Amino acid sequence: MKSDAEYKALSVKEFTKAAEVYDSGHAGIYEMCKDDYPPILDELAKDGFERLLDVGCGTGPMVELLASEFPDRSYTGLDLTPRMIEVANAKGIGNARFVVGDAEDLPFDDGSFDTVICANSFHHYPNPQAFFDGAARVLCPGGKLVLRDYTAPAPVLWLMNHTEMPLANLVGHGDVRAYTLDEVRAFCEASGLVPVKLEAQKKFRLHLVARKPAGGAAT
Numbered sequence: 001m002k003s004d005a006e007y008k009a010l011s012v013k014e015f016t017k018a019a020e021v022y023d024s025g026h027a028g029i030y031e032m033c034k035d036d037y038p039p040i041l042d043e044l045a046k047d048g049f050e051r052l053l054d055v056g057c058g059t060g061p062m063v064e065l066l067a068s069e070f071p072d073r074s075y076t077g078l079d080l081t082p083r084m085i086e087v088a089n090a091k092g093i094g095n096a097r098f099v100v101g102d103a104e105d106l107p108f109d110d111g112s113f114d115t116v117i118c119a120n121s122f123h124h125y126p127n128p129q130a131f132f133d134g135a136a137r138v139l140c141p142g143g144k145l146v147l148r149d150y151t152a153p154a155p156v157l158w159l160m161n162h163t164e165m166p167l168a169n170l171v172g173h174g175d176v177r178a179y180t181l182d183e184v185r186a187f188c189e190a191s192g193l194v195p196v197k198l199e200a201q202k203k204f205r206l207h208l209v210a211r212k213p214a215g216g217a218a219t
């Protein structure tokens with residue numbers, strides 16, 4: 001098993017290369033990331049938002065889409081890979097800022113955002129609970145987290161975690177692990193977030209909407 005630093009170094013190396021094609025129509029395996037945009041957009045349109053953080057934002061395609069749909073909102077994108085952030089900043093999205101940072105150590109003040117989204121990035125995090133704890137901290141009371149990533153029935157998930165992802169590591173990808181719905185629910189509960197929607201959807205997708213209690217800070 002690799003160390004946390006080794007996983008993160010693999011991710012930075014992988015996505016430094018991917019940044020050059022990420023927004024093109026020839027992004028290879030990263031094309032599947034676009035499938036997560038409509039479900040997230042649907043969740044955000046239900047009850048609105050003002051200050052949004054996109055964790056694992058890549059070159060900022062989701063922020064770019066949201067800024068075109070909701071131009072009067074404030075956006076922040078965070079990614080571990082400096083080249084991804086360089087490409088995102090070069091887009092010149094006026095109501096957005098993009099910063100280099102670690103999803104497991106979010107560099108933002110408590111209660112900075114009313115919405116946190118994370119699309120197809122969570123399986124790269126060696127310490128998933130640290131991400132959930134950080135998301136709970138930077139959300140204001142009543143704020144919500146929308147997360148999409150991989151999940152699968154137990155036998156398939158075992159193969160993903162014990163065969164597919166280790167092979168991906170060998171060819172330079174920073175994949176760490178995919179999780180069951182019960183594991184994700186436990187991450188929420190340990191951080192003080194309340195899952196209001198948690199389900200497995202088609203194409204092995206996990207869909208989570210969790211809220212920070214309106215009565216006070218999550219613990």
